[in-house]
Amino acid sequence: MKCDMCGAPGKLYEAVIEDAELKVCHECSKFGKVTGIVKQDESSETTSKNKNKETKTEVMEIVVNDYAEKIRKKRESLGLNQKEFAKKISEKESLIQKIESGHFEPSLGLAKKISGLLKIKLIEEYEEKHEPQSRTKTDAFTIGDLIKTKNK
Ligand SMILES: [Zn+2]
Incomplete structure (x- = not known):
């Protein structure tokens, strides 16, 4: 992705410049009001899908x-x-x-x-068996257990 104003590649910001919503570089964002950061990581979705596949047990x-x-x-x-x-x-x-x-x-x-x-x-x-990378289940249980204990 490139800056809407000057065409420079790199990290882009969502900015309102002269009533127009533009995706611009850091330099150009100074001309208007920055409303957010443009996420350009399109591969993250595919990566998480692959991870789910790995945790499956295949017989x-x-x-x-x-x-x-x-x-x-x-x-x-x-x-x-x-x-x-x-x-x-x-x-x-x-x-x-x-x-x-x-x-x-x-x-x-x-x-x-x-x-x-x-x-x-x-x-x-x-x-x-594909061992899951994260210990989400264990962590969730521990937190839930703590809350239960506190409520007692
Ligand atoms: Zn620019």
Whole structure:
């Protein structure tokens, strides 16, 4: 932003000069009455939005690393062959072969279907916590507590 009168960049003041509201530099503001300071920090809003994002706790679901072994062992213990097992979850036998050999990682949806049928855990919950920068909550509680104590 630049001064409305002389065009100089930098910090600007809101000023009334000869009945006109202008955004002017410090020098030009002397010609009229300063009514305020022009805030030019437009990036502050975006910064605070990003901060809110960081304090969120994200829970991600991932398929366990040893899904192939787990599925194969459990299937065998139930006395099912790959064909029978594939039928039970409405998938192709070739897909089961790929999964059990570790060549194909099942999607979350498929992993849930399999784990539901075999009663095994194939999904791991991975929690990603972002520690908040400020201790606003703690501070607010302390102040509220103090007021309560004083009123008693
Ligand atoms: Zn100026």
